[in-house]
Amino acid sequence: MKIDKIIHQATKNALAELYDLIPEDKQIQIQNTRKDQDGDITVVVFPFLRFSKKSPEETGKEIGNFILNKIEQVDSFDVVKGFLNLKIGNDYWLKNLISSYSDDNFGFISTNENSKTVMVEYSSPNTNKPLHLGHIRNNLLGFSISEILKANGNKVLKTNIVNDRGIHICKSMYAWQQWGKGKTPQNSGIKGDHLVGECYVEFDKKYKSEVEELIAKDYSKEEAENNAPSILAARELLRKWEANDDETVNLWKTMNQWVYTGFDETYKKLGVDFDKIYYESDTYLVGKEEVLRGLNEKIFYQRDDNSVWADLTNEGLDEKLLLRSDGTSVYMTQDIGTAKLRYKDFNIDKMVYVVGNEQNYHFQILSILLDKLGFEWGKDLYHFSYGMVELPSGKMKSREGKVVDADDLVEEMIQVARDMSEELGKLDSLTNDEAEDTFRMIALGALKYFMLKVDPRKNMMFNPEESIDFNGNTGPFIQYTYARIKSVLRKAGENNLEIDVNAKLESLSVKEKDLLKRIALFPGIVKEAGENYSPAVIANFCYDLVKEFNQFYHEHSILGEQNKDQLNFRLMLSATVAEVVKKGMNLLGIEMPERM
RNA sequence: GCCUCGAUAGCUCAGCUGGAUAGAGCAACUGCCUUCUAAGCAGUAGGUCAUGGGUUCGAAUCCCGUUCGGGGUACCA
Numbered sequence: 001m002k003i004d005k006i007i008h009q010a011t012k013n014a015l016a017e018l019y020d021l022i023p024e025d026k027q028i029q030i031q032n033t034r035k036d037q038d039g040d041i042t043v044v045v046f047p048f049l050r051f052s053k054k055s056p057e058e059t060g061k062e063i064g065n066f067i068l069n070k071i072e073q074v075d076s077f078d079v080v081k082g083f084l085n086l087k088i089g090n091d092y093w094l095k096n097l098i099s100s101y102s103d104d105n106f107g108f109i110s111t112n113e114n115s116k117t118v119m120v121e122y123s124s125p126n127t128n129k130p131l132h133l134g135h136i137r138n139n140l141l142g143f144s145i146s147e148i149l150k151a152n153g154n155k156v157l158k159t160n161i162v163n164d165r166g167i168h169i170c171k172s173m174y175a176w177q178q179w180g181k182g183k184t185p186q187n188s189g190i191k192g193d194h195l196v197g198e199c200y201v202e203f204d205k206k207y208k209s210e211v212e213e214l215i216a217k218d219y220s221k222e223e224a225e226n227n228a229p230s231i232l233a234a235r236e237l238l239r240k241w242e243a244n245d246d247e248t249v250n251l252w253k254t255m256n257q258w259v260y261t262g263f264d265e266t267y268k269k270l271g272v273d274f275d276k277i278y279y280e281s282d283t284y285l286v287g288k289e290e291v292l293r294g295l296n297e298k299i300f301y302q303r304d305d306n307s308v309w310a311d312l313t314n315e316g317l318d319e320k321l322l323l324r325s326d327g328t329s330v331y332m333t334q335d336i337g338t339a340k341l342r343y344k345d346f347n348i349d350k351m352v353y354v355v356g357n358e359q360n361y362h363f364q365i366l367s368i369l370l371d372k373l374g375f376e377w378g379k380d381l382y383h384f385s386y387g388m389v390e391l392p393s394g395k396m397k398s399r400e401g402k403v404v405d406a407d408d409l410v411e412e413m414i415q416v417a418r419d420m421s422e423e424l425g426k427l428d429s430l431t432n433d434e435a436e437d438t439f440r441m442i443a444l445g446a447l448k449y450f451m452l453k454v455d456p457r458k459n460m461m462f463n464p465e466e467s468i469d470f471n472g473n474t475g476p477f478i479q480y481t482y483a484r485i486k487s488v489l490r491k492a493g494e495n496n497l498e499i500d501v502n503a504k505l506e507s508l509s510v511k512e513k514d515l516l517k518r519i520a521l522f523p524g525i526v527k528e529a530g531e532n533y534s535p536a537v538i539a540n541f542c543y544d545l546v547k548e549f550n551q552f553y554h555e556h557s558i559l560g561e562q563n564k565d566q567l568n569f570r571l572m573l574s575a576t577v578a579e580v581v582k583k584g585m586n587l588l589g590i591e592m593p594e595r596m
Numbered sequence: 597g598c599c600u601c602g603a604u605a606g607c608u609c610a611g612c613u614g615g616a617u618a619g620a621g622c623a624a625c626u627g628c629c630u631u632c633u634a635a636g637c638a639g640u641a642g643g644u645c646a647u648g649g650g651u652u653c654g655a656a657u658c659c660c661g662u663u664c665g666g667g668g669u670a671c672c673a
Contacts, residue, residue, distance in 0.1 A: 042615095080616075082616085321670085330672085388667080425633065459601090472622060488632050491632060518632080595633085
């Protein structure tokens with residue numbers, strides 16, 4: 001049993017015996033003792049004073065003596081103000097380390113027949129432009145949260161809904177027809193998604209200038225925006241697409257394919273993947289059927305102009321459009337169809353949507369609509385709502401090309417890693433391929449850690465000039481510590497030093513014990529990350545752990561230690577730190593280099 | 597207007613299910629490589645936790661008000 005559980009129970013017993021108090025579990029507060037105090041586990045005694053009718057010091061001493069007598073792991077105690085600080089014996093900590101070291105699955109829960117199946121939707125790009133920094137946050141969060149849910153004993157299905165149809169794609173299509181000059185990824189050497197993205201930007205430029213011209217001709221802003229030739233042409237393409245016009249559908253297929261090939265490359269580079277990909281062009285009609293069924297069953301209503309609406313005023317919300325007056329579907333329609341298909345295709349216990357917080361309202365409504373349509377899982381949807389990535393210049397705008405491009409950013413970071421490694425004279429012993437692979441790991445480690453260490457719910461700032469950093473609280477710092485440990489372990493192996501799990505322990509220094517205590521927190525951290533959907537919890541834990549290891553590493557010699565038991569202990573301690581850090585970082589999708 | 601989220605060091609962020617003297621990193625300054633990898637370690641400096649009340653033995657953390665900011669409230673996605 002974990003020591004905090006043991007102390008919790010012992011405190012409960014003490015209260016019953018000493019003060020006839022049967023407390024609620026919440027009243028007993030067990031926490032790790034502060035660094036600056038002597039002790040390991042602390043019981044807060046303030047809440048018990050009105051029952052003991054004694055001073056905090058006296059109450060603490062009484063409870064402390066009781067626990068000291070009953071619990072063998074407790075060596076001594078100390079009462080400071082209202083805090084009862086208990087000192088746990090070295091034997092406990094050593095045993096704890098041995099079991100962590102020996103358990104390959106330490107900190108994780110294996111899946112079994114009772115495991116829930118969780119489907120996680122993430123990425124969900126539009127196919128009219130390449131991925132940018134905002135998508136990177138989404139992809140990294142989606143991948144990481146999937147890994148974290150797996151580590152918590154869930155079966156996880158990663159899914160992606162590709163928004164492959166709609167007016168935005170038609171804009172790129174029209175621009176390509178007009179100004180594309182027959183360019184293809186093959187004949188231009190431009191990555192497919194970027195080529196299509198260029199068309200989109202081109203469209204917006206033309207469109208804006210047309211609107212200005214019309215306004216100069218005394219059109220109102222709204223009239224101008226609705227009558228610019230390019231937007232009319234894009235709408236015509238959308239109409240033709242919905243009417244299954246051959247030429248239009250073929251162009252759509254071709255350009256989407258360019259984009260998919262480009263996305264695949266970016267996904268691969270980011271190290272994210274999917275178990276099942278849905279396409280909006282396949283799901284929107286299913287959604288439309290559901291909406292019409294809802295209309296039939298009087299769940300929704302139709303207005304005079306034929307548009308279909310859901311009245312959510314009873315829920316304290318507005319009325320929501322589900323089908324336009326021309327019968328075409330909107331975003332919500334599509335999401336209803338996709339949800340239905342997913343539950344038909346898989347036996348899903350829980351659905352998680354990794355989508356930005358700008359869509360909070362959308363998912364609140366989606367949940368209600370699915371529920372109204374009779375899908376019992378509707379109200380259980382979980383919208384994992386994350387904050388935006390902001391640039392020093394403000395919000396990113398794809399249309400204006402004002403974005404940090406995902407591919408460019410990754411390449412740039414790899415170059416920084418390369419330069420830095422050369423400057424530091426690292427990796428000279430590696431082959432070219434090995435070195436390149438390491439640069440890639442470091443660059444992605446930096447990027448991923450940077451994006452994942454902050455609370456997902458909050459907006460975050462990315463400054464291209466300053467955010468690319470490999471020192472301090474960064475991924476590379478954690479990778480570096482790991483590589484350092486690996487280096488020591490390699491040298492131990494060369495000297496035929498095997499780790500013996502039966503070894504004894506002479507003494508425990510402050511730093512050694514700090515590390516042991518930190519390691520022991522890992523299972524709870526994994527659980528917390530899962531419950532709160534927060535990769536940041538894992539990231540911060542990894543940082544704290546390696547920070548502590550580096551202090552230990554600086555103060556103690558591992559291989560130079562003369563005492564055999566102590567040397568063995570330090571090797572085991574280091575190996576465990578390496579394994580725990582690797583597991584933690586893997587939950588973030590970050591690879592760990594053996595050397596750097 | 598209404599709904600919703602946020603405000604912690606110069607900057608980027610932890611800490612928030614109430615506990616002891618609010619922590620990191622970056623930037624600035626100072627030490628430490630003949631010793632297991634200096635992408636490291638140690639130190640100096642930097643705070644009215646936006647603001648005013650309230651609850652409590654105890655509030656950055658919970659409640660209410662105010663200010664400022666983000667997002668939503670589209671026949672966009």
